[in-house]
Amino acid sequence: MNAAGLEQDWEACRNATAFIAVWLAEVFIAPLPIVAVSEHCSTDGVQLLEAIGDELGCRSAIDRMRSALSGRAAAASIERELSIAYTLLFEGVAGSATVPLYESAYGGEGTRLFQRATADMESLLQGCGLSVRRDCCEPPDHLSIELALLAAVLRDGDKPRAALLRDRLRAWVPEFAARCNKADGNGFYGGAAMVLNGLVAAPALDDLRCPA
Amino acid sequence: MSSRSFNTEPSSQSRRTFLTGALASGALGLTGVSLLTAGARATAPAAASRTVLTGCHWGAFRAQVENGRMTGIKPWEMDPHPSAQLAGVLDSVYSPTRIKYPMVRRAYLERGPGADPDGRGGGDFVRVSWKQALDLVAKELQRVQKTYGPAAIFAGSYGWKSPGNLHNCQSLLRRTMNLNGGFVNSSGDYSTGAAQVVLPYVIGSIGVYEQPTAWPVVAANTEIMVFWGADPMNNCQIGYLIADHGAYPGLEALKKAGKTVICIDPLKTETCKLLGAEWLAPRPQTDVAMMLGIAHTLYTENLHDEKFLAKYTTGFEQFVPYLTGKADGTPKSAEWASQICDIPAATIKDLARRFAKHRTMLACGYSLQRQHHGEQPHWMIVTLACMLGQIGLPGGGFGLSYHYASGGSPAATGPVLSGISDGGQTTAGAAWLSTSGSASIPVSRISEMLLNPGKPFEFNGTKGTYPNVKLAYWVGGNPFAHQQDRNQMLKAWRTLETFIVHDFQWTATARHADIVLPATTSYERNDIEQVGDYTLTHIVAMKKVIEPVFEARNDYDILPIFPSGSASATNSPKARARWTGSARSTRRRAARRAANSSRCRFSMPSGTVTMHWRSQSRTRRRRMYSTRTFATIRYSTGWAPRPEDSRFSPKISRKWGTTTARPIQRGWSPPSAWAVPPRRIRCTSTQNIRNTGCTPSSAAPAFGRCTR
Numbered sequence: 001m002n003a004a005g006l007e008q009d010w011e012a013c014r015n016a017t018a019f020i021a022v023w024l025a026e027v028f029i030a031p032l033p034i035v036a037v038s039e040h041c042s043t044d045g046v047q048l049l050e051a052i053g054d055e056l057g058c059r060s061a062i063d064r065m066r067s068a069l070s071g072r073a074a075a076a077s078i079e080r081e082l083s084i085a086y087t088l089l090f091e092g093v094a095g096s097a098t099v100p101l102y103e104s105a106y107g108g109e110g111t112r113l114f115q116r117a118t119a120d121m122e123s124l125l126q127g128c129g130l131s132v133r134r135d136c137c138e139p140p141d142h143l144s145i146e147l148a149l150l151a152a153v154l155r156d157g158d159k160p161r162a163a164l165l166r167d168r169l170r171a172w173v174p175e176f177a178a179r180c181n182k183a184d185g186n187g188f189y190g191g192a193a194m195v196l197n198g199l200v201a202a203p204a205l206d207d208l209r210c211p212a
Numbered sequence: 213m214s215s216r217s218f219n220t221e222p223s224s225q226s227r228r229t230f231l232t233g234a235l236a237s238g239a240l241g242l243t244g245v246s247l248l249t250a251g252a253r254a255t256a257p258a259a260a261s262r263t264v265l266t267g268c269h270w271g272a273f274r275a276q277v278e279n280g281r282m283t284g285i286k287p288w289e290m291d292p293h294p295s296a297q298l299a300g301v302l303d304s305v306y307s308p309t310r311i312k313y314p315m316v317r318r319a320y321l322e323r324g325p326g327a328d329p330d331g332r333g334g335g336d337f338v339r340v341s342w343k344q345a346l347d348l349v350a351k352e353l354q355r356v357q358k359t360y361g362p363a364a365i366f367a368g369s370y371g372w373k374s375p376g377n378l379h380n381c382q383s384l385l386r387r388t389m390n391l392n393g394g395f396v397n398s399s400g401d402y403s404t405g406a407a408q409v410v411l412p413y414v415i416g417s418i419g420v421y422e423q424p425t426a427w428p429v430v431a432a433n434t435e436i437m438v439f440w441g442a443d444p445m446n447n448c449q450i451g452y453l454i455a456d457h458g459a460y461p462g463l464e465a466l467k468k469a470g471k472t473v474i475c476i477d478p479l480k481t482e483t484c485k486l487l488g489a490e491w492l493a494p495r496p497q498t499d500v501a502m503m504l505g506i507a508h509t510l511y512t513e514n515l516h517d518e519k520f521l522a523k524y525t526t527g528f529e530q531f532v533p534y535l536t537g538k539a540d541g542t543p544k545s546a547e548w549a550s551q552i553c554d555i556p557a558a559t560i561k562d563l564a565r566r567f568a569k570h571r572t573m574l575a576c577g578y579s580l581q582r583q584h585h586g587e588q589p590h591w592m593i594v595t596l597a598c599m600l601g602q603i604g605l606p607g608g609g610f611g612l613s614y615h616y617a618s619g620g621s622p623a624a625t626g627p628v629l630s631g632i633s634d635g636g637q638t639t640a641g642a643a644w645l646s647t648s649g650s651a652s653i654p655v656s657r658i659s660e661m662l663l664n665p666g667k668p669f670e671f672n673g674t675k676g677t678y679p680n681v682k683l684a685y686w687v688g689g690n691p692f693a694h695q696q697d698r699n700q701m702l703k704a705w706r707t708l709e710t711f712i713v714h715d716f717q718w719t720a721t722a723r724h725a726d727i728v729l730p731a732t733t734s735y736e737r738n739d740i741e742q743v744g745d746y747t748l749t750h751i752v753a754m755k756k757v758i759e760p761v762f763e764a765r766n767d768y769d770i771l772p773i774f775p776s777g778s779a780s781a782t783n784s785p786k787a788r789a790r791w792t793g794s795a796r797s798t799r800r801r802a803a804r805r806a807a808n809s810s811r812c813r814f815s816m817p818s819g820t821v822t823m824h825w826r827s828q829s830r831t832r833r834r835r836m837y838s839t840r841t842f843a844t845i846r847y848s849t850g851w852a853p854r855p856e857d858s859r860f861s862p863k864i865s866r867k868w869g870t871t872t873a874r875p876i877q878r879g880w881s882p883p884s885a886w887a888v889p890p891r892r893i894r895c896t897s898t899q900n901i902r903n904t905g906c907t908p909s910s911a912a913p914a915f916g917r918c919t920r
Contacts, residue, residue, distance in 0.1 A: 016228035036241025092309035093335040100308040112306040
């Protein structure tokens with residue numbers, strides 16, 4: 001295959017990876033609304049989920065997510081269960097059992113939020129000419145914001161920044177995924193965390209240097 | 213040959229194409245709206261690095277801020293004994309358990325007030341907007357008020373909140389409830405629930421929140437210091453205002469003076485260990501028996517002070533028959549007491565003899581009275597002190613607050629800041645005891661009230677009827693931590709139709725609420741507070757350290773919730789005018805004080821200034837430099853103006869030894885312009901010295917200062 005073809009493949013790969021990052025960002029930013037739940041349960045949605053599983057080599061994690069979405073009478077019921085799970089896992093209601101969605105909580109400075117990672121991500125965003133949307137009150141080291149930035153730089157083909165974000169995510173996502181998996185082993189979010197783990201370990205993120 | 217590690221097979225390519233197109237088609241319900249936006253966020257640029265002075269229950273401190281984040285805490289340099297707990301402030305602000313957004317319990321949101329009360333505590337909350345949350349609260353307050361009346365709303369809201377005179381969330385809540393037409397308040401507190409009720413009948417005042425004999429006097433004159441159920445080493449880390457930690461120099465002085473210290477406590481306390489005290493461990497809740505045993509020995513061995521009892525007390529003649537057993541056939545002897553409290557009779561007798569022979573200070577803690585018949589321990593310890601006849605003698609008598617908020621630390625005579633009012637009257641020394649509200653229940657009877665509406669109850673010689681409460685509103689407190697009998701409490705809470713909570717943490721109380729509103733911490737807002745519950749030595753302008761995190765709002769901004777059924781009511785100009793009417797004047801007064809204090813150079817405990825003064829009128833300015841005024845300056849700051857920058861009158865300069873004497877200058881220089889070498893300031897007024905226990909011969913007191 002020639003260089004142009006390789007570049008085309010690389011573009012397809014990073015765009016696909018960017019899509020997965022965007023999807024995971026929306027999964028973890030808030031409980032899924034009923035529209036999104038319905039889409040996940042639809043035939044097209046199932047196909048997409050399977051494609052994601054194949055792309056990242058994490059079909060088992062996808063299957064876990066699907067099992068949490070299946071076997072229910074109505075999307076409203078699933079939406080309610082996912083919302084309860086999300087709130088208890090991530091919103092702090094569960095006290096010390098909370099699984100924080102912020103890089104700061106995994107930086108070795110205890111579980112405090114708004115640590116150095118917040119400032120680092122702020123700088124990264126500024127470097128990309130971006131900022132967190134005004135109506136989003138989350139600090140920039142929120143998992144979803146980091147994934148959104150990853151998607152943006154991948155789509156832009158900004159390899160150096162993509163590599164930076166890759167390294168950041170690889171430093172803390174495995175621990176986050178492990179905690180989430182432990183807290184929600186058979187659930188939707190436990191599965192999503194394992195998919196996330198697969199994303200940050202994806203081959204597409206391994207090779208961010210210029211094509212050979 | 214490609215060195216790429218990703219799969220380039222046709223199936224992979226078609227899959228990637230499939231995935232890439234999914235976003236554009238809105239697959240999986242993806243909105244396609246990015247969390248990011250182009251351009252920098254339009255926020256005010258934060259200074260890269262700065263230090264902010266503020267305070268908390270654990271003391272004053274300087275917060276280090278870098279790029280808008282609090283990154284470190286350094287105790288205030290004038291704090292004589294910073295608390296190790298201060299480091300936890302950072303954890304509280306940045307905890308993963310911060311309440312981030314307004315949340316409503318799902319069942320309540322979907323089915324309204326009273327829905328699924330058993331579901332409270334399950335954690336099934338739905339995030340809502342502030343507008344929706346405030347509308348819910350406003351409409352519910354209106355509904356309950358109209359349907360059941362003001363006595364259906366409980367806003368006693370007991371708790372320790374945060375320091376700060378403007379953002380006093382409990383006053384703000386009660387203020388709102390008063391404007392709403394009334395509410396049920398709570399009276400008393402958990403700390404001294406029994407003692408504070410009985411002591412006015414015993415000594416004529418609340419006692420437990422009153423300044424005891426100052427530590428310098430104790431260190432100089434007390435021969436036996438008795439800590440009875442009191443552990444100042446542990447408890448004086450905190451204060452209801454900003455803790456001054458004045459107890460610790462006092463304890464050190466006591467230790468240095470080599471006084472005999474006896475700790476009577478089931479536990480060997482930190483105070484006991486520090487002072488190398490004698491430790492007597494009675495059975496828990498048998499203190500009254502032990503005190504009676506001591507009293508019996510005093511009486512039978514004629515060691516009690518008859519003259520003192522005759523002149524200063526009444527009722528001893530009624531007490532004696534009980535003490536001697538003439539009334540009930542049971543003498544309350546040391547032997548009798550020993551069987552109850554498990555302290556040897558010989559020890560009890562020995563205590564009586566030693567107390568009588570030596571100048572004895574009985575420092576009683578609050579723990580003794582948290583039991584059935586809790587009014588008895590404090591009543592009895594006062595009786596014991598009266599029998600010893602040393603009340604009023606230097607270093608003798610009793611003190612009920614050595615273990616709380618550094619009671620005993622010499623007090624200042626600076627101004628006392630007023631705070632935002634809730635319309636009721638507060639008790640001196642206990643700002644949380646407010647009389648505001650239409651009705652009131654004793655604070656810990658909330659479960660009983662909820663479970664027994666209409667039932668009569670008795671309290672402190674009065675009779676009342678429990679109201680039928682349907683809505684409880686809680687701010688700055690966590691009753692699910694401090695209320696007794698959790699099972700009864702859960703049962704009681706099921707009777708509520710609505711439970712509203714403001715907090716910054718997901719406490720157990722917040723988890724059991726229907727509507728949860730995220731409040732700021734005191735580090736995310738501007739406020740003003742004093743240092744030292746008893747000493748009031750300094751005023752701190754509690755400057756905002758960081759911007760509010762997530763969607764937290766100040767209670768002050770949340771609480772003008774005026775029910776009108778209109779979605780805009782909470783922010784209507786009229787509503788805010790009603791709310792801020794007198795609040796504005798309070799705020800302006802507080803702001804003026806803060807501003808005046810900086811102009812007057814006395815407000816900031818920066819190490820270079822000492823004392824706050826209210827105004828800078830020329831007349832007052834002259835007075836500021838009078839001898840009397842200088843007598844009020846706290847020694848321990850070691851403040852003195854630079855001689856070359858003297859603002860002293862010639863008279864003061866001669867007296868205080870400044871090298872130059874110039875007329876008082878007009879205008880002000882900023883505090884940063886003053887470089888101050890530490891120097892001692894001598895008290896000049898013997899009257900002042902006596903009040904604090906300083907002796908004329910002391911070069912300067914190690915702490916505290918002369919007062920007027």
